Amino acid sequence: xxxxxxxxxxxxxxxxxxxxxxxxxxxxxxxxxxxxxxxxxxxxxxxxxxxxxxxxxxxxxxxxxxxxxxxxxxxxxxxxxxxxxxxxxxxxxxxxxxxxxxxxxxxx
Amino acid sequence: xxxxxxxxxxxxxxxxxxxxxxxxxxxxxxxxxxxxxxxxxxxxxxxxxxxxxxxxxxxxxxxxxxxxxxxxxxxxxxxxxxxxxxxxxxxxxxxxxxxxxxxxxxxxxxxxxxx
Numbered sequence: 001x002x003x004x005x006x007x008x009x010x011x012x013x014x015x016x017x018x019x020x021x022x023x024x025x026x027x028x029x030x031x032x033x034x035x036x037x038x039x040x041x042x043x044x045x046x047x048x049x050x051x052x053x054x055x056x057x058x059x060x061x062x063x064x065x066x067x068x069x070x071x072x073x074x075x076x077x078x079x080x081x082x083x084x085x086x087x088x089x090x091x092x093x094x095x096x097x098x099x100x101x102x103x104x105x106x107x108x
Numbered sequence: 109x110x111x112x113x114x115x116x117x118x119x120x121x122x123x124x125x126x127x128x129x130x131x132x133x134x135x136x137x138x139x140x141x142x143x144x145x146x147x148x149x150x151x152x153x154x155x156x157x158x159x160x161x162x163x164x165x166x167x168x169x170x171x172x173x174x175x176x177x178x179x180x181x182x183x184x185x186x187x188x189x190x191x192x193x194x195x196x197x198x199x200x201x202x203x204x205x206x207x208x209x210x211x212x213x214x215x216x217x218x219x220x221x222x223x
Contacts, residue, residue, distance in 0.1 A: 033211065042199060043151060045211025088150050095141070095164050096212065098150030 004091050006099035014107050019076040021102035023089035030092055032072045034063060037101070038085040046074075079106045110134065112215035114200050120221045126188035129218045132181070133202030139163075141212065142175055142185050143199040151199055157183060190222045 005024045013019050023032065031050045035043040047056055049065035049072060056063045060083075062075045076083055086101040113132040121127050133140050138159050143151035154173065156163040160180035168175065172191070177183040187194055197219050201212040 031210075042214040042217050043212075045213070048210040090150075094166075095153045095156055097153070101150050 004089060004097065004099045006089055006102055008102055009100065010103045010105070012105045012107060013079050015081060016078050019079050019083070019104055020073055021087050021089075021104075022071065022073050023091075023099055024071045025091060026070070028069050029072075030069075032065060033090040033096065034072075034074055035088045035090060035098075036085050037088065041085070043088060043098075076104075079104070081106050081108055112200055112202055112213055114198075114215035114218055116218055117216065118219045118221075120223060121190055123192055123222050124189040126186065127190055127220060128184050128186045129198050129200075129220075131183045131185070131200030131215060133183075133200070134213055137202035137204050137213075138180070139203050140177060140183050141201040142183070143201060143214075145197045145199055145217070147196070154185070154198075187220075190220075192222050195220055195222045 003026055007022050011019055031048055033048045034046040036046055037043045047063050049056065049063055052069050053067045054065040060077045064073045066072060072089055074087055084104060084106050086103045088101045089099045090096045112134055115130050119127055140157045142154040144154050145151040154168045155165040155175045157177040160177050172189060173187055175183060175185045185198060197217040199217045200215045203212050
């Protein structure tokens with residue numbers, strides 16, 4: 001089946017530093033979604049990418065979809081303590097299949 | 109717009125007991141999902157409903173798990189009998205299912221502990 005690998009599993013950054021998480025698929029994706037889950041919370045939809053090479057921005061968050069539509073990244077510029085949580089990519093595999101997530105810790 | 113409502117928030121049961129979770133999706137959302145999220149992992153789909161019909165239950169352990177959405181609105185997920193490995197957060201999600209509606213809206217989940 002379609003597998004999606006997400007790296008890194010954990011990331012600790014100092015507040016103000018940048019952060020990037022990557023999602024890689026062995027097969028071409030029709031689209032990819034990103035979610036954020038705060039500690040003790042539930043996943044919250046952030047964005048969907050559809051087009052090859054697509055780049056979308058939400059304030060300090062930049063989402064990219066690879067040219068081959070096999071990988072995607074989420075980059076946060078100048079992290080803040082409010083960015084703490086686990087970031088998941090999710091891909092359509094029949095139904096929506098979530099990656100294992102990257103847990104971000106921001107040290108004040 | 110009200111969110112996806114789930115209850116209870118927490119449940120502790122002994123193994124071999126039964127438990128039920130309830131979900132009320134956002135009004136008008138035809139598609140409803142139940143996900144299981146084990147600590148440290150991403151959510152894993154258990155079952156998808158479109159209105160009151162099952163679309164995908166291929167990953168539902170049917171020997172112990174069951175789910176229904178009789179009137180196409182709220183839904184219940186039941187586990188009988190529970191095993192220790194069923195300890196997880198059970199998330200309900202919904203979306204309209206129409207073209208252009210991408211993201212899933214999740215409820216706060218039910219945290220199940222089986223002891």
